[in-house]
Amino acid sequence: xxxxxNLSHQFVLGKKGEQRLTILENISLQxxxxxxxxxxxxxxxxxxxLLNLISGxxxxxxxxxxxxxxxxxxxxxxxxxxxxxxxxxxxxxxFQLIPSLTAYQNIELPLIFKGETEVKRKEQTMETLKRVGLxxxxxxxxxxxxxxxxxxxxxxxxxxxxxxxxLADEPTGSLDSETEAEILDFINxxxxxxxxxxxxxxxxxxxxxxxHRTIEISDGKLTNRGQAV
Ligand SMILES: Nc1ncnc2c1ncn2[C@@H]1O[C@H](COP(=O)(O)OP(=O)(O)OP(=O)(O)O)[C@@H](O)[C@H]1O
Numbered sequence: 267x268x269x270x271x272n273l274s275h276q277f278v279l280g281k282k283g284e285q286r287l288t289i290l291e292n293i294s295l296q297x298x299x300x301x302x303x304x305x306x307x308x309x310x311x312x313x314x315x316l317l318n319l320i321s322g323x324x325x326x327x328x329x330x331x332x333x334x335x336x337x338x339x340x341x342x343x344x345x346x347x348x349x350x351x352x353x354x355x356x357x358x359x360x361f362q363l364i365p366s367l368t369a370y371q372n373i374e375l376p377l378i379f380k381g382e383t384e385v386k387r388k389e390q391t392m393e394t395l396k397r398v399g400l401x402x403x404x405x406x407x408x409x410x411x412x413x414x415x416x417x418x419x420x421x422x423x424x425x426x427x428x429x430x431x432x433l434a435d436e437p438t439g440s441l442d443s444e445t446e447a448e449i450l451d452f453i454n455x456x457x458x459x460x461x462x463x464x465x466x467x468x469x470x471x472x473x474x475x476x477x478h479r480t481i482e483i484s485d486g487k488l489t490n491r492g493q494a495v
Contacts, residue, residue, distance in 0.1 A: 267297055267298055267299045267301075267333070267334060267430070267431065267463050268295075268296065268297040268320065268331070268332075268333050268431065268463075268465065269295075269296050269331070269332040269333075270293055270294055270295045270296070270320070270329070270330075270331050270332075271294055271329055271330045271331075271332070272292050272293070272294055272328065272329040272330070273290060273292070273293040273294070273316075273319060273326050273328070273329030273330070273331065274288070274290055274291050274292055274293070274326060274327050274328045274329055275288075275289050275290045275312070275315055275319060275324070275326050275327050276288045276289065276327045277289060288486055289312040289315050289486060290312050290315060290316060290319075290326075290483070290486050291486040291487055292329070292487070293316070293329070293483075293486075293487070293488050294488070295481060295488060295490075297463060297465055298463075299430070299461065299463055300457070300461050300463060301463055301464075301478050301479060302453070302454075302457050302463075302464040302466065302476055302477045302478050302479075303464070303465050303466070303477060303478065303479050303480070303481060304466050304467075304468050304473055304474045304477035304479070304480045304481070305317075305465065305466065305467045305468070305480075305481050305482075305483065306467075306468060306469060306474060306480055306481070306482050306483075307469075307482055307483035307484055308469070308484070309469070311483045311484060311485075311486075312483050312486060313435075313467040313483055314435055314467065316467075316483065317433050317435055317465070317467060319331065320333070320433060320465070321350065321354060321356070321433060322338060322341065322346035322347075322349070322350065325339075326339065333349075333353060333354075333431070334353060334430065334431075336349065351376060351379055351380050351427060352380075352427070352429065353429050353430060353431060354429050354431050354432070354433060355423075355424030355425060355427075355429040355431070355432040355433070355462075356424055356432070356433055356434070356435075357417070357420055357421055357424050357432060357433075357434040357435070357437045358420065358434075358435050358436075358437075359435055359436035359437065359438075359439035359440055360440060361408070361413075361416045361417055361419070361420040361440075362420065363408040363416060363419055363420055363423075364408075365407065365408050365409060366407075367407070368404065368405050368406060368407055369395070369400060369403050369404050369405070369406050369407075369408075369411065369415075369419045369422075370391055370395065370404040370405065372408070372419055372420075372423055373391050373394055373395060373419060373422045373423045373426050374387050374391045374426070375423060376423060376426055376427050377390060377391065377426060377427060380427060390426055390427075391426060392404075394422045394425055394426045395422060397422065397425065398418040398419070398421055398422040398425075398452075399418070400415060400418055400419065400422065403415060412445070413440060413441050413442070413445060414441060414445035414448060414449060417437065417438070417441060417445075417449050418449070418452070421437075421449075421452065421453075421456075425456070425462075429462075430461075430462065430463060431462070431463045431464075431465070432456075432462055432463070432464050432465075433464075433465050433466075434453075434464060434465070434466040434467065435466075435467045436467055436468060436469075436470075437449065437453070437466060437468075437473070438450060438468075438470065438472070438473060439468075439470070443472070446470075446472055446473075447472070450472065450473060450475070450476050451476075453466075453476060454476050
């Protein structure tokens with residue numbers, strides 16, 4: 267489903283680009299359909315960089331990324347943006363909801379970007395709101411929701427266009443432990459019932475608990491930690 271081959275990334279620093287910082291070196295990994303894979307590693311080890319490379323928000327110095335049989339490394343920006351809309355959902359630690367939009371409007375956004383009709387948008391947004399159990403909160407603004415509810419809205423936004431893969435950067439990083447457990451159970455259900463593949467960054471053992479497999483980044487390289495307990 268996601269195949270990363272010999273991926274390396276250097277950030278170019280300095281006004282004249284005189285300095286190069288190697289973050290990832292010859293990384294290869296595979297995530298198969300229906301897996302929940304956790305990426306762990308100390309702060310600054312390159313976990314977010316790996317996710318940003320897979321998402322196409324930054325481009326690798328070398329190597330290739332194949333998602334669902336497509337060599338996305340060869341895509342131009344427009345092709346990548348379209349591919350993201352169809353295939354990838356995103357969940358972030360700080361939810362990244364738009365404060366001036368209601369829960370409903372935040373969830374509807376990817377469908378507007380996809381150019382769906384109003385009728386289809388309404389149908390899919392309402393169905394997704396039900397799936398995350400927030401129907402009665404649809405007209406609430408993010409500031410009127412708890413952290414867990416905000417993360418549910420952001421999960422709904424990731425789910426609304428039915429992507430086969432969700433990339434999550436510390437999805438429970440700003441939640442208390444009880445809400446974290448609830449969101450993790452929910453991710454587990456989405457994986458089990460809908461077969462959604464999750465690639466999740468975490469430095470939290472709780473998150474690694476629901477993962478089928480854990481990968482560790484250290485010194486720019488990967489170590490596969492095998493099956494989680
Ligand atoms: N745009 C950039 N330009 C230069 N260096 C960057 C850039 N983005 C990240 N870095 C550096 O790359 C390294 C890896 O950053 P990254 O955010 O991928 O780490 P991380 O493992 O996700 O960290 P954390 O757990 O703290 O979120 C860090 O040293 C960071 O300072």
